Amino acid sequence: MSTITTIKKGLDIKLVGDAEKTITEVLAKRIALKPTDFTGVFPKLLVKEGDKVKAGTPIFFDKYRDNIVFTSPLSGEVTEIKRGAKRKLLEIIIKADSKSESLDFGVADPTKLNKESVTEKLLKSGLWSMIKQRPYTVIANPEAKPKAIFVSGFDNAPLGPDYDFILHGKGEAFQAGLDALTKLTEGKVNVNIHSDQTKTKVLLNSKNVQVNEFKGKYPSGMVGPQIAALNPINKGEVVWVVNPQDVINIGQLFLTGKVCSEKIIAITGSEVLKPRYIKTSAGVCLNDILQDNVSDVEKRFISGNPLTGSQVEATGFLGAYDHQITVLPEGTDQRFLGWIMPNLDQYSYYKSMFSWLTPNKKYKLDTNMKGGERAFVVTGKFEEVFPFDIYPMQLIKAVMAEDIDMMEQLGIYEVEAEDFALIEFISTSKIEIQSVMHNGLEFLRKEMS
């Protein structure tokens, strides 16, 4: 097999609440589509409250790219359309029925189709929205010619789900999904696996694709550093990125002709009583799957992992691109002289706290900022956890100054906001760096289009 790429920089934050490897099936009672999950999409509704929908029924589309539609993952009734300020569309809530009816998109063998017919099938079924483009992390443009497509087969984020476990026994659908993806690029489809931890045949036996082995600490399981190590994105180039579970759902579409909304998600975090895996639907309501499986303290619900996930309500819904729910304690407590106390319960990257004495301890971290916001003072630390050939501090400052030339020169196209998660975590200046980068990339995207 190929050579092993070691990603040297990074940090593994060990947290309490890893999901136990058991799967419980929970039928979703309510699910939601959240247009806000899709960066840059201007949603136009196709349904109204009370409409009956089937799995695969279009719910809304993008005003500026009307071939990109978003479909219902299951059959049921549109019960509520939630809007925010300026009538911004927030959530389209669908109540599941017991009929599980699906629209039929037709069974097909992806290896026998051409690019156009694969694209058309994916667009019609709404599964196209699962293909993300870098730079900018927006839904891929069907007309674009991606340099390559990347699927990361492992997630080593804190509390991240184990894809070996999730993908087990789904080889056929996974391969069908990969076959479909290979039609979409003139370059290669890359399946990236961990050199020691990936054991599942589903990933190891992937055919007609390039399998790349990686090792190293988080974020070596993220596509950003993987792409940077293999073939960095230059100005004008695009690559596409798909999550392995979405590859399976794409595969299912070709195998069964139906939209499959099944997702195995990891329920993690120190405030979950029984962290485990749950088989349910995309966009599921947190209430349905957590129920009384959480502690009584004030909690933060996160769709995604603690470093890059987004905050949701206790009655909120799983994000479209998320495969994990994390529940952490809300950190509203004030700590007396916390800046000088030993704080043995706290984790730190730095040796000025004592967590380096207990490298294997799992920590129960809350959402406290642990300090006030300051200007950048400390230097040379970001570079230690940032596995890109990029000067992170300089790039962040160029983004803050909205200096497009400088951003391009410093490699803005190679990174996404999520790649700055560790930097944001270790920053002693407590600046919301992922937000800064997200806004910067959005600014750039609008300026360049």
Added chain:
Amino acid sequence: MKALQKFMDKVRPNFQKGGKYQYLHSTFDAFDTFLFVPGHVTKKGSHIRDGVDLKRTMFLVVIAAMPALLFGMWNVGYQHFLNINETATFMETFFYGFLKVLPLVIVSYVVGLGVEFIFAQSRGHEVNEGYLVSGFLIPLIIPVSTPLWMVGLATIFAVIIGKEVFGGTGMNIVNPALLARAFLFFAYPSQLSGDKVWIAEQVDGTTGATPLGNLLTATDKLPPLPSVMESFIGTIPGSVGETSTLAILLGAGILLFTGIASWRVMLSVFAGGYLMGLVFNLIGANAYMTLPAHMHLLIGGFAFGAVFMATDPVSASQTNRGKYIYGFLIGLMAVLIRVVNPAYPEGMMLAILLMNVFAPLIDHYVVAGNIKRRLNRMKKIAA
């Protein structure tokens, strides 16, 4: 603790927007966050955060400088009793120095923090911790006999011109503590050099010159110098905190272990100084040039500057490669100024200030290397 927390919770509204003491908001906030790390929570992005903040980082530098201060206090007493030819117990010696140095520390902190609070308040910012370090370092790099009003004046100058005009901590170009010393050095040269300022309550007619001062006036052969051991331990005249290389290295140990100071800067400053010393040994044109290279690192403010001043992350180079160049040039310049320039006995301060100014330029060229690599990659694809 609970009672204190309740009290703070109760009075807090008075200082917030619309409260009657709103004009004291930053001041209150500084004390409030000093007592309790606030209950602020993350909103998006990384939901969990590292336990270390800037307060802790800055305070560790103060802890690291503590050995130098304590030794400096003792040495002030030691030099005094040596000068008046009396013997004193350890405690007497230390206590004498303690009483001499404490006012310097107090003036530096009260004046400096006063300015900081006023600026933070007028800008509506939180008070920054940067001055915790600067305020501690200023008394350590001036002679013990510096009049307090001068310390106050220099502090005001350094905080306003060195820091606040650029936007506060993190925005400054040069090291504020060194700027305070530079201000004194050029405004009141007689107080910062010569043989009358280094010993507290010096007896008239005696000399208290530093080794550097002696070296500068030497012509054809080296003047009598303290031994390597004396210079290393620090029982020699000099600025309060700079004499003991040992105490400084203790601090360096803390800074390096916690990773707060860059080992790249520290190492390359010493390397630059040592190499320049060796080069002068080779030339050997005058007595000063024959001074063994290692002595340069032990006497004067070289070690203190290398450990506490050059490593200031804000005014140093920010790129790792830049840090080597920056540090090396500081060491080199410091020895160059000492040996070649007859006007200034100590070159460390000027070398660091000079390189502070050049640090962004060094970074510019280091980053340009990265940019060029990226452009070449593009060209290869286009070709």
